Amino acid sequence: MKYPKLRELKEAVKALIKGPYTTKFPYQPHKPFERFRGRPYFHEKDCMGCTACAQVCPPGAIDYTDEIKNGKGKRKLTVHWDICIFCGQCEANCPTGKGIILSQEFDFATTQKREDLKQEIEKDLMLCDGCQEAIVPYDQYLWVAQRLGPLCFSNPSLILI
Numbered sequence: 219m220k221y222p223k224l225r226e227l228k229e230a231v232k233a234l235i236k237g238p239y240t241t242k243f244p245y246q247p248h249k250p251f252e253r254f255r256g257r258p259y260f261h262e263k264d265c266m267g268c269t270a271c272a273q274v275c276p277p278g279a280i281d282y283t284d285e286i287k288n289g290k291g292k293r294k295l296t297v298h299w300d301i302c303i304f305c306g307q308c309e310a311n312c313p314t315g316k317g318i319i320l321s322q323e324f325d326f327a328t329t330q331k332r333e334d335l336k337q338e339i340e341k342d343l344m345l346c347d348g349c350q351e352a353i354v355p356y357d358q359y360l361w362v363a364q365r366l367g368p369l370c371f372s373n374p375s376l377i378l379i
């Protein structure tokens with residue numbers, strides 16, 4: 219006969235005193251642990267549209283498109299929750315630190331199509347006066363100017379902005 223190991227016995231005694239580790243979800247709400255990595259959300263006010271998150275996302279769950287029409291440009295950023303692996307790289311590498319943040323949401327059960335599991339935000343693009351090509355989003359330019367502070371007055375392009 220095989221005897222249980224001491225470690226297993228210790229866990230069994232602990233579970234008897236403290237109750238089970240498992241929760242009753244979905245019959246009762248479940249609150250994940252503090253550092254749980256769930257569904258990432260863009261926070262539009264703190265995102266400057268730089269696309270760093272899209273570049274570091276391992277499975278390519280974040281994409282963006284630039285659209286230029288009638289002299290106006292828009293950058294659309296999309297996070298696809300059906301592709302996301304919840305690694306947290308987007309949040310860790312966001313220059314503002316708050317542009318995209320992983321929530322504690324874990325329950326993705328839905329009757330929607332998987333393509334609809336996404337969040338989209340838009341940023342106004344600064345266009346070149348000469349060729350009408352996209353330069354960067356306005357918010358990114360302003361973020362850089364704020365970081366530089368008075369030093370931005372040494373840059374003629376920033377002074378124009």
Ligand code: SF4
Pocket residue numbers: 260264265266267268269270271272295311312313314315316317318
């Ligand atoms: S500011 Fe952050 S969230 Fe926004 S595009 Fe850049 S890296 Fe992504």
Ligand code: SF4
Pocket residue numbers: 258274275276277278279280297301302303304305306307308309
């Ligand atoms: S958590 Fe990871 S996989 Fe999900 S969007 Fe962010 S970088 Fe991509």
